[in-house]
Amino acid sequence: MTKPSSSPTRDHILAVATRLFVEEGYVGLSMRRLAQEVGVSKAGLYYHFRDKESLFLAILTQNLLEIERIIQETRQQETQARARIERIFRAIFSRPPEQQAIIRLASQEAGHLREASRRSFRALYHQKFILEIQRILQEGIDAGELRPMDARRATWVLLGMMYPYFYPAHRAEMGDPQEALDMMLTLFFEGARAGKKEKGAS
Template sequence: MPPESIDLRQRIIEEATRLFVSHGYHAISTRAIAEAAGVSKAGLYYHFKDKESLLLAILTANLERIAAIVQEARLKGSTAREQIAWILRAIFEQTPEQRAIIRLSSQEMAHLDPGDRAEFGRLYREEFTGQIEDILRAGVERGELRPMDVRLATWVLLGMAYPFLYSAHERELGRPQDAIELMLTIFFDGAANPDR
């Protein structure tokens, strides 16, 4: 694709993201997306076959960003706690719109074609939740954490973080770093190996 075509595709993704996050997937038409991006509907359809494929592109791009955060955390931290802290801080430091895309992915997955949904789910497990499981598993193997079902522990950890992805709760919940420290304390002190 020529550079101007890539820029246009990216502009469509950015405008669709903004609209989906602020109004919801169903409330936005392809016409509204095209208008916001400053292109014709034909221009939008040149890059995306339908609204669903645009949603999939948004979710995939966000997953790639999150996967990069996880990979960096695995390189920077030497313990499970350090690595998870790195991930949480990086996610919480994202813009409210970027954090909202994580929420969008869980809310709007049902609108994807079953094949696309299954493929995205596989990538999500491979690039995100599976990586968290690996971090926790390594913590168990090193004796930092007690033996546990790391898949379940991953979802417990993510369940604690999920409410903070809602920008509406930001004022009520105070400083993100306080929330991160409390989550880390609850999760890791509760999961710590008592023999250590």
């Protein structure tokens, strides 16, 4: 008898936990508090998830795979780097806020996981998300759409621009998400447009 990978209660736990992990952080959210907010006993949580770490990992992985799907879908439908990036992040920015913040959480809280989980998750995160973005930028560089630069570094700069938007405290200051995204894309792609020299290339 394998445990089913989906059930109303399990899904509800995942949804509430996602929101609360984003608000409170991994260490900051206790299983007691979570149980209370879900409306189930603490032991009930442990019926559905082996431990706190598994629950957290399930959230990270679930959202990551969703983002991977967005990326792959976009790769097929767009060919230009800018169009691809724009489409990917418009899709991400139109998801529920707490699901967007997973991108930040993955960077921020992975350090609290046990070594084994951390390594396997980081590999997934890197391969399915970071390297895919990097690849899109690299292809843009190779095609002459973007000027020559270190694609890995540029990936982090691009992602970094979005980070403040994933903090509940700063979110409000950025105003409308899609407008804020307009600015980020304009700044990044105007700044990275081919036909200029770059100082920071390696």
